[in-house]
Amino acid sequence: MADIQEKIIKLVPDAVFEEGEVLTVCVADKNWHELAKHLKEDTELNFDHLVAIVGMDWTDTLGTMNYLESTKTGQMLCVKLQTADRDNAMLHSVSDLWDVANFYEREVYDYLGIIFINHPDMRRLFLRNDWVGYPLRKDYDASPETNPVRLDHEQSDDSTVCYREQPDGTVKKEEVTVFEPNDFVVNIGPQHPATHGVLRFRTAVDGETIKKIDIYLGYIHRGIEKLSESLGYPQTLHFTDRLDYLSAHQNRHCLCLCIEKALGVEVPQRAQVVRVIMDELMRISSHLLFVGTFCMDLGATTMLFYAMRERETILNIFEKTCGARMTFNYNCIGGVIADLDKDFVHDVKALLEIMPKALKEYDTIFTGNVIAKNRMEGVGVLTREDAISYGVTGPAGRASGWGCDVRKTHPYGAYAQVEFDEVVRTEGDSMARFKVRMDEIRQSLRIIEQLIDRIPEGEICAKVPKIIKLPEGHWFQQVEASRGAFGVYIESRGANTPWRLKFNSPCMNMAGVVPHIAKGGKIADLITIGGTLDYVVPDIDR
Amino acid sequence: MPYGDWKDNEYIEHLVKELRDNGTNVIVGTFDKLINWGRSNSIWPLTFATSCCGIEFIALGAARYDMARFGWEVARASPRQADFMMVAGTIVHRMAPVVRRLYDQLAEPKYVIACGGCAVSGGPFKNSYHVVKGVGEIIPVDVYVPGCPPRPEAMIYGIMQLSRKIKVEKFFGGVNRQEKINRFLNEHPIKETPEAAQQQVMEEQH
């Protein structure tokens, strides 16, 4: 820590440090780009992964919290930036250093109206181009008259704007072309069978070869972060199940962990173990659905039915304990909401027996198929550097050789007690991503196998106050969801509602990397790439 | 399912009563019956899902619930060929024009099932700035299926209700549905902004 502080002070003498769970440093905007460059390129610090940019409204000023992580040491750093004023809020962009900042900064612009200087594409990300106001500002006018439901079609623009800094320090608005007038632009989405929800790719093609992709998000932007600001902490929990509904348990686990960390609550051992088992079951069911829908995208429809068959057995287990098939609402602050069903252990053991056989069957049907091999091998290659720069975590990142499993790098819950391997492959192509997921199912089974006989007796939930008020401060927590590192940022001002609650989803980064790796491929490759990245659109849009 | 079990839907019972009151010509009535038999037994869904409910819709197609039993498994990706649209998931402001356009692209006879809390009323996201409070605000809905997400059984029940609703339609001699739909669409027009109109003109020139 001290080493980091020294280095930063050397660069930016007026930096202010705030000790906390993560070292926070406040710097002025004019030094930010320089500092970021050093933090990223310094071989010792090596903060090469931009975890999150959280846009903030502190009523007097706006700003961002930038979470950086070193892929070498796993150390985290938070850089706090503030704008000079609210009306003409501007910050410097770091999208030239981290590709993932491209979407993060557009999101901040969309939510809070902070313009990022030198950002190549300053458009709204989630909301319509003609939306009035910035919803996450505290003074946003939410009345339906300002933004009524409109049925007229939105214009898709072939150009965008960039606020370029001139040598003399002034900022000039420039127009940047996205598509040339004679590009053959095919609109894939928002209603398209292979986008796994409502995602829209405007794709310029040359014959069947993809020249350029422009992504439109927000077709399922539900404004969860704004909604959470008006709800008490226990009430915010249910949104997490509906973000990435295939990682419902993990997401909720993350928010609970973050609140528990802030409250200083110790979760009972039994609850910790139960949470981990549930997380891993969820991961298996999610990867099974991935196998099914991905194979269906490639045209092998039958695999979907085989994968769904096994998934139903997992859903049965969930249903007996949680009472629901999809949105479980099982974790709660301090533990879990209900004790395990009496059949739980028996059912899970039965599952442990059928799964290895099922996996073998999938391999026979699909993985060994020569057409499947040709469709996946060498398609959509993502290098390790790009994976880190685009912040692609989870199975997709690990398929590129980046060991980014939060369960290993920052163990939480009962993960420290179990043995499992982090599945890492180096090819980075679609086949690697597919195989990593198949192997992860095996690892998850291994974790469950270790824990299922050792569920400790005791309380399932710690005692927490009826009305939960977090102390002042900010917290950041990550867990390994089915698709990658899912993060939660909470800033509290001591009230019973969060001042700012931000969900940092792994899927948005994956969507962001699609144009990069699909370029030069065929239209069919776009489907393969989208399928193997396996994003869930409501998680992207939140 | 025996007829008695169906008698729990007041709305449909009302439709049946209305039909019986006015009476129909024998030939026309027979044709109507034949057509309605065909329509009600062949309801092809549009592959359309926005969020969680979509996954349950996949589960509905999978082996355990198998909607193929009823002949609903021919999910068409093109709205021109589908019969009903299962609005499975939240509809937000940005999606609303797309949903409306999809509805307009469906060929008659077309039906809409609002599936899940979000599509029925906005669900847990009702207070959000960017969520449409029920898909009924933008397109006429035939059947509402509550739940978050509804279980596949609920979806089966919902589609069966739709099937039953189709059975009491009249193809010849007065369509009891079309007028309501037209009234709805007139009340919810697509307001053209000048820019959009201009863009359309440009597209036409291409």
Add this chain to the structure above:
Amino acid sequence: MYDLSKGADWLNQWLLSWCAPWLTVVIECLLVGVVLLLAYAVLALFYIYFERKVCAAFQCRLGPNRVGPFGVLQSVADMFKILIKELISLNHIDKFLFALAPYLVIIASMLCFAVLPWGNGIQVIDFNIGIFFLLAVSSIGVLGILLAGWSSNNKFTLIGALRSGAQMVSYELSLGLSVITMVVFAGSMSITDICMAQKDTWFIFAGHIPAVIAFLIYIIAGTAETNRGPFDLPEAESELTAGYHTEYSGIHFGFFYLAEYLNLFIVAGVASLLFFGGWMPLHIPGWDAFNHVMDFIPSTLWFIFKAVALSFVIIWFKWTFPRLRIDQLLSLEWKYLLPINLANLVLMVIVVCYGLHF
């Protein structure tokens, strides 16, 4: 083997006995037309039901079972619905070509029906170039697909149509060459002659290695010709929504839908003609009693049974394999199938010249 042509001759004589020759021709044409259309519709409905049941069985499901006993009326209900579904008229399209395209597709497959060997003596026309006629008319279908894709004024349909054009033109070669291989073996292009030549042993046994290779290539190319999985790129659902027929609704779409299944039947029918003796019962030289029993099964049943069995194989492909990519599809044809096919043709010529067959 009961020769059904006697019945047709009797009908002809009977008609001639009471009406003028020109009227006889008119009545016969009408009759044939009605019978063919009926067979067409019934077969299509059966195939749709068959595929849905087969695919359900592969996927551990039940498949249609509510409409009628075992769901057999499911496709009838579908037909009623699709007949009265709205035909959407679009702006900015070539209306004439848009409406023409589905008819071209369906006419192509209907013309093929004319020369299929339905049974001993049941055939509409017995050309001396029957198989050549079949190849010629079946390639009209691609025209319809190209027109459909182009006239819809939609980017997805256009891509689908161009894919389809590339695919059909390429695989037409393989199809044609493997048919030629068998024509060389049979020594005739007449469909009756080909059937009769398999009186003792079916070609797939008689022609051994080259015939088996030709059969494999034929079934691959045939699957591609019918746009079925794993070659269903023109209508790849997950890529192009519904491919070339995205913009078609109602019965126009129904025509494409029917033509797909009927083409499946035609491809399987021609395969059964070329390799499995058409309507010819299974005969094993030397087993006279067995051969005699086999002759009792009507020839029409033999033909339809063989065709359905072969279509089952093609349906099996569809529900097992993932889809190919367009470049892989073309390289499969031009780099592998075509050279193998040419070599196989030479091999077949050698086999025939030196009489190395059974």
